Amino acid sequence: MLSKKTKYALHALTYLAKKGEKEPTLIVEIAEKANIPRKFLEAILLDLKKQGILASKMGKGGGYFLRHEPKDIRLSTIIRLFNGPIALLPCVSLNYYQSCDECKDEKICGLNKVFVDVRNETLRILENKSIQDIVDQEL
Numbered sequence: 828m829l830s831k832k833t834k835y836a837l838h839a840l841t842y843l844a845k846k847g848e849k850e851p852t853l854i855v856e857i858a859e860k861a862n863i864p865r866k867f868l869e870a871i872l873l874d875l876k877k878q879g880i881l882a883s884k885m886g887k888g889g890g891y892f893l894r895h896e897p898k899d900i901r902l903s904t905i906i907r908l909f910n911g912p913i914a915l916l917p918c919v920s921l922n923y924y925q926s927c928d929e930c931k932d933e934k935i936c937g938l939n940k941v942f943v944d945v946r947n948e949t950l951r952i953l954e955n956k957s958i959q960d961i962v963d964q965e966l
Contacts, residue, residue, distance in 0.1 A: 833909040835863045836871050840880070840905065841961045844897035851883065851890030871909070878908055897962055903953035913953065914946040921946075 829837075842861040843852060854872065858865040872891050875881040882894045893900070906913060907922065917925035918933055919942045926933065933939045 840958045844958045844962050851892050853890040897959035898957050900958040902956045916942045919943045919946050
């Protein structure tokens with residue numbers, strides 16, 4: 828399940844993408860229009876900026892804006908940033924791998940094999956979906 832932080836990040840990015848301009852947008856506006864608590868949003872936007880997804884401008888006319896086209900911001904990137912692994916089991920995770928304590932041999936573990944397939948299909952979808960896909964669904 829997606830965390831609130833992940834959902835808020837996706838909503839904020841979608842709002843900025845819908846604006847369709849490279850002009851900075853104030854946190855207050857994003858929070859109000861995307862229905863996100865302002866304090867929570869501040870931390871999210873800062874994380875997105877640190878990852879190079881957003882940029883910001885200080886001072887009058889300042890705010891946040893997308894550094895990339897919405898079609899280039901992959902959902903898998905945002906989910907990993909705020910939610911962690913895409914895989915449902917630690918033994919099948921590509922970026923957060925851990926062996927399972929109860930498993931004697933991953934090579935013959937049926938659970939591992941099935942959830943590798945689940946991970947691969949989920950990842951295939953999320954890597955082929957972008958913020959633009961969300962925007963397109965809302966038109």
